[in-house]
Amino acid sequence: MCNTGALGLGKTCAVGMFPIGASPYGFLDMAGNVWEWCATKWPKGYPYDVQENEWTSHYLEGTVLRVLRGGSFSDLQYSARCAYRFGGLDPNYGDYFIGFRVVVSPVSHSSAL
Numbered sequence: 001m002c003n004t005g006a007l008g009l010g011k012t013c014a015v016g017m018f019p020i021g022a023s024p025y026g027f028l029d030m031a032g033n034v035w036e037w038c039a040t041k042w043p044k045g046y047p048y049d050v051q052e053n054e055w056t057s058h059y060l061e062g063t064v065l066r067v068l069r070g071g072s073f074s075d076l077q078y079s080a081r082c083a084y085r086f087g088g089l090d091p092n093y094g095d096y097f098i099g100f101r102v103v104v105s106p107v108s109h110s111s112a113l
Helices: none
Strands: 035-041 066-069 085-089
Antiparallel strands (some): 035 066, 066 085
């Protein structure tokens, strides 16, 4: 229920093409289509310390090898899952099977203004 090599499409597809593959939370396309960059450095032991803040500018700077997750349209189904880590790529590297996820959160309006 996602875009992997088994599908045979051989290219990326539009988000939402596999609605039956939605997560229990309603998220679509969390696996397959393109490998997604993560901030996590490679090799970082797994499971790793969740207390470490990967979103500080200090952590994100440089060309330390990074983790990718989720598999792509050209990979086996086994790698098409959020838990599958592919690593050891320079964050300046780009290819047609690598991307990133943009997440938008609704603006929270506080009544205590």
